[in-house]
Amino acid sequence: MTAGATPRLEVAGIGKTFGSACVLSDARLTVRPGQLHALVGQNGSGKSTLVKVLTGYHAPDAGGTIRVDGAELRLPVRWAQAHAAGVSVVHQDLGLLDHLTVAENIGVGGYSRTRYLRRVDWRAQRTVAAKALRSLRLDLDPAAPVGTLDAAHRAGVAIARAMRDLVPGAGLVILDESTRSLGRDELRRFHEMLRRVMDTGTSVLLVSHSLDEVLTFADRVTVLRDGRVVGQDLDTAGQTEQAVARLMLGKDVDRVTAPVAGARPAPAAQVSGLHGPGAAGLDLSIGAGEVVGLTGIPGSGVEHLPYLIAGARPARAGRLAVGGAVVDLPKAGVGACIRAGVALVPERRDRDGLAMSLSVRDNICLPRLRRDGRRYWVGRRWQQRETAEAIRSLGIRPNAPMRLVGELSGGNQQKVLLAKWMSVGPKLVILHEPTQAVDVGARSDILNAVRRAADSGVAVLLVSAEAADLAAACDRILVYHGPDRLEEIRTDDPDTVLDAVYATAPTPPTPTAS
Numbered sequence: 001m002t003a004g005a006t007p008r009l010e011v012a013g014i015g016k017t018f019g020s021a022c023v024l025s026d027a028r029l030t031v032r033p034g035q036l037h038a039l040v041g042q043n044g045s046g047k048s049t050l051v052k053v054l055t056g057y058h059a060p061d062a063g064g065t066i067r068v069d070g071a072e073l074r075l076p077v078r079w080a081q082a083h084a085a086g087v088s089v090v091h092q093d094l095g096l097l098d099h100l101t102v103a104e105n106i107g108v109g110g111y112s113r114t115r116y117l118r119r120v121d122w123r124a125q126r127t128v129a130a131k132a133l134r135s136l137r138l139d140l141d142p143a144a145p146v147g148t149l150d151a152a153h154r155a156g157v158a159i160a161r162a163m164r165d166l167v168p169g170a171g172l173v174i175l176d177e178s179t180r181s182l183g184r185d186e187l188r189r190f191h192e193m194l195r196r197v198m199d200t201g202t203s204v205l206l207v208s209h210s211l212d213e214v215l216t217f218a219d220r221v222t223v224l225r226d227g228r229v230v231g232q233d234l235d236t237a238g239q240t241e242q243a244v245a246r247l248m249l250g251k252d253v254d255r256v257t258a259p260v261a262g263a264r265p266a267p268a269a270q271v272s273g274l275h276g277p278g279a280a281g282l283d284l285s286i287g288a289g290e291v292v293g294l295t296g297i298p299g300s301g302v303e304h305l306p307y308l309i310a311g312a313r314p315a316r317a318g319r320l321a322v323g324g325a326v327v328d329l330p331k332a333g334v335g336a337c338i339r340a341g342v343a344l345v346p347e348r349r350d351r352d353g354l355a356m357s358l359s360v361r362d363n364i365c366l367p368r369l370r371r372d373g374r375r376y377w378v379g380r381r382w383q384q385r386e387t388a389e390a391i392r393s394l395g396i397r398p399n400a401p402m403r404l405v406g407e408l409s410g411g412n413q414q415k416v417l418l419a420k421w422m423s424v425g426p427k428l429v430i431l432h433e434p435t436q437a438v439d440v441g442a443r444s445d446i447l448n449a450v451r452r453a454a455d456s457g458v459a460v461l462l463v464s465a466e467a468a469d470l471a472a473a474c475d476r477i478l479v480y481h482g483p484d485r486l487e488e489i490r491t492d493d494p495d496t497v498l499d500a501v502y503a504t505a506p507t508p509p510t511p512t513a514s
């Protein structure tokens, strides 16, 4: 990294107002060549808005400048101009087209063309895709449809697309919360690869909620709070997670309420003989008031289990007993599971969880409409009370029940999704990656809300790759070692969780001839 060289990116005095709400004010940011610069801030602090101004999605308020390698961009930014200057971006939702293949997705925005007639040159396109995947050491079939991939591989495809046109030594790659779904080894490999790219002089702007990732991998960090820079271009070497969190939130982070060790409660939810994608005869049970974690290597098949158990993906065999009802999973759909008292908080909130064009209040109250199979209306006063309580207890920002969910920041959307399913009073809650894209303060709000739900007698299955969340919030943790093997551990140490996940599964004893 060259400290005195012309900055790769220089942002000064940028503001953004939506209606009467000023969400970015006098934003400043300097990223130098070959630098990994992190941008951090609480949910709703304006990080994505700044990225969207840089990429031309939002026009900034009048005033302010953006320079790339010393050359001023005309505002509002036109994406073609920014891209020609070397800027590429991976947004929070990854921006993939599920019905297209890996190679087609990598080509979007810059397909290889034949010399004559300028048709898409599919053979060259597959070569480009294979090269981009190889540079990330991603073992993926370029012909596989992206919709069939797990989260870690989806992130890999989006990142490969951003890397596609990189000229060694130049350019700026913006990663907006896009490394969240990578597992420990993939994340390490990914950062090794980034380091090689940056050693040539390419810069990276990393928007992340993982302060561990930021302080381990980034060179410098800029901190936003309520749309203003409260820490500019800080050297990560002199920082601690607590100090950065305090700067972000303006206060210390609340502790996550730890589970109290006690006798194992009687099972409130029991899954038996589960067969389907990722499962070949799995059994598991969760007691009333228990938070049970479920984790495994991302992409190993563990990510199918929450959907199989909640009836959202067809199982080949298996039964779920919950609250006195027994659900035959291959025959039951998600509706039968909801009626039995199961609530699923899915990982992909944009696709599976929320109605983006409805308000916060309508999203929270939606599942209530047919809770007992008969009601098609809910009282307005109940809606207002339920929404106000969710906004208060989860700290949803802004405090605006009628705001469209699509206009909320990613982390606040995540909290609305959690509130939506908690509002039905479930007997079993299955949460898949509930703290993705949330800040450290919101993470403790969410995990404490999960704990409170358990304390009121709900059985909770927390499916996550976040070892720290599992260690802090779970009574016990099931580690997935394959479709027919779960190992149970009890620990409050994240490293012990990771060691169990990444340990090679012990070979079962060879049956002896009798």
Ligand SMILES: Nc1ncnc2c1ncn2[C@@H]1O[C@H](COP(=O)(O)OP(=O)(O)OP(=O)(O)O)[C@@H](O)[C@H]1O
Pocket (backbone or CB within 6 Å): 018, 023, 041, 042, 043, 044, 045, 046, 047, 048, 049, 050, 397, 398, 407, 408, 409, 410, 411, 412, 437, 439
């Ligand atoms: N199109 C929009 N219309 C109105 N308000 C918006 C719009 N887009 C974003 N906002 C508001 O701007 C603020 C900043 O949002 P932004 O997405 O930049 O936050 P963020 O720091 O990226 O948060 P997160 O970490 O949760 O993704 C939020 O209060 C959000 O509700």
